[in-house]
Amino acid sequence: MADKSRTPMRKKEKKEKKEKETTERSKDVKDVKDVKKEAEQGAPAVGKGAEEGAPNGAAATDQNGEFQVEPMELPPFEIIQGDRIDPFAFKFQFKNVEYSSGRNKTYLCYLVDCGKSDDGLLRGYLEDEHSGSHAEEAFFPQCLPHYDPALKYTVTWYVSSSPCSACATKIAEVLKARTNVKLSIFSARLFEWEEPEIQDGLKALHAAGCKLRVMKPLDFSYAWETFVENEDQPLNLWEDCKENYEYYHDKLADIIQ
Numbered sequence: 001m002a003d004k005s006r007t008p009m010r011k012k013e014k015k016e017k018k019e020k021e022t023t024e025r026s027k028d029v030k031d032v033k034d035v036k037k038e039a040e041q042g043a044p045a046v047g048k049g050a051e052e053g054a055p056n057g058a059a060a061t062d063q064n065g066e067f068q069v070e071p072m073e074l075p076p077f078e079i080i081q082g083d084r085i086d087p088f089a090f091k092f093q094f095k096n097v098e099y100s101s102g103r104n105k106t107y108l109c110y111l112v113d114c115g116k117s118d119d120g121l122l123r124g125y126l127e128d129e130h131s132g133s134h135a136e137e138a139f140f141p142q143c144l145p146h147y148d149p150a151l152k153y154t155v156t157w158y159v160s161s162s163p164c165s166a167c168a169t170k171i172a173e174v175l176k177a178r179t180n181v182k183l184s185i186f187s188a189r190l191f192e193w194e195e196p197e198i199q200d201g202l203k204a205l206h207a208a209g210c211k212l213r214v215m216k217p218l219d220f221s222y223a224w225e226t227f228v229e230n231e232d233q234p235l236n237l238w239e240d241c242k243e244n245y246e247y248y249h250d251k252l253a254d255i256i257q
Helices: 004-040 087-093 135-143 165-177 196-207 217-227 241-256
Strands: 059-061 067-069 080-082 107-113 121-127 153-159 181-187 211-214
Touching: 087 107, 087 217, 107 135, 107 217, 121 135, 121 217, 135 153, 135 165, 153 217, 165 181, 165 196, 196 211, 196 241, 211 241, 217 241
Parallel strands: 153 181, 181 211
Antiparallel strands: 059 067, 080 121, 107 121, 107 153
8 A cells, every 4th residue: 555644745745856857957958058159159168268178068169169069978877776666657667568669677576575574575666777787686785685594585576577688697696596585576578588598598597496477467456556656546457468468478488388
């Protein structure tokens, strides 16, 4: 269940954040226009002569006196870790369509049982942008940093797409080294399942003892209730959810048989 007491604050914070970002974008556009005007009038940009150059993202003029904006190098996105997913993000990223255009990140929802009844289940999600570490690779160092070989870990993942070949290989290595960790992965979609290296990665996971499954309609509803900021609203499954599940289920069965 979503924490209702926190919902108004979240909405207020999101609204304030959006207004702040809009103000900053407007200011940036105004600043660039001002710099362009100065450049056209022959004034040096950002306090320096054009011959000195400009840092990344700054405006400058070339030898012909024409306005230019240097390309900005953006830092790679970091892994995001949280408690509950935005409902719109879940509906888009977890939709089990065959062609996943625009879905260029992975959401990994996790449950961890360490075998200690007083601690309860560890629950949360990771999100990546596929420009740095992937969520699957980041799970063990970020979510289980204090691994205890004396404990028995039962780990369940609900992921928006199955692991890439590199992540599958690394996960298989972890499972072989940590025999007290039992992992089950429920995937909404199969990532590039036609590629031989992807199939080899899934086979390596299966051989290492990982239980690989495709998410059923009931699994989507369970993930919605457990990991999404749903405000007590039910998930309305898309029309072809069951048909797409059967499609991916058959493909996975053919790969790991």
